[in-house]
Amino acid sequence: DAGVIQSPRHEVTEMGQEVTLRCKPISGHDYLFWYRQTMMRGLELLIYFNNNVPIDDSGMPEDRFSAKMPNASFSTLKIQPSEPRDSAVYFCASGSLGDTQYFGPGTRLTVL
């Protein structure tokens, strides 16, 4: 398996623009997670899905953030409008009950 795939790897945008991050989980995993990593807050869970259904979105910072999982092989995290404080590395991970979470390479987002 190719592992968790994220795109783009790097994104530079201007404040106010819409940003869409993409994730393809490992085939067969029924859980998908979005994390954000910053120097100040470290790694924090934003939202996770089970069988394409959002289970816990309490970590989503604001209404500007939204996430979807239209099918078992694809998820998006959208920020609209983006702000400089959203600059971070965003990780997608997938896993199964009682198993390990496998992380993607991350998307480094810079909002100018």
Place this chain on the structure above:
Amino acid sequence: AQSVTQPDIHITVSEGASLELRCNYSYGATPYLFWYVQSPGQGLQLLLKYFSGDTLVQGIKGFEAEFKRSQSSFNLRKPSVHWSDAAEYFCAVGARGGADGLTFGKGTHLIIQP
């Protein structure tokens, strides 16, 4: 609420010396515990995990960790470090392994001296 504390922000070790990275957790039940490693600009790679059973777990790259329930600790060890071990190390706890969001420590930055 669960939490993870990694008391050491930075650790410097000479190449060939032994290593121990500390991790303390707070969790109400038997936890799922993980150690991940992150090289600069890279994602998180799993080193090892503890779910149940033997409290001494072996991982990749010669790492091991010991779960001590009485001390709420899950310290990572390696008998002899290599320059390629320089990275950021994260301890994490979760309720159901791959089926629950993980809570991470702040990480320990490992520096290897020649």
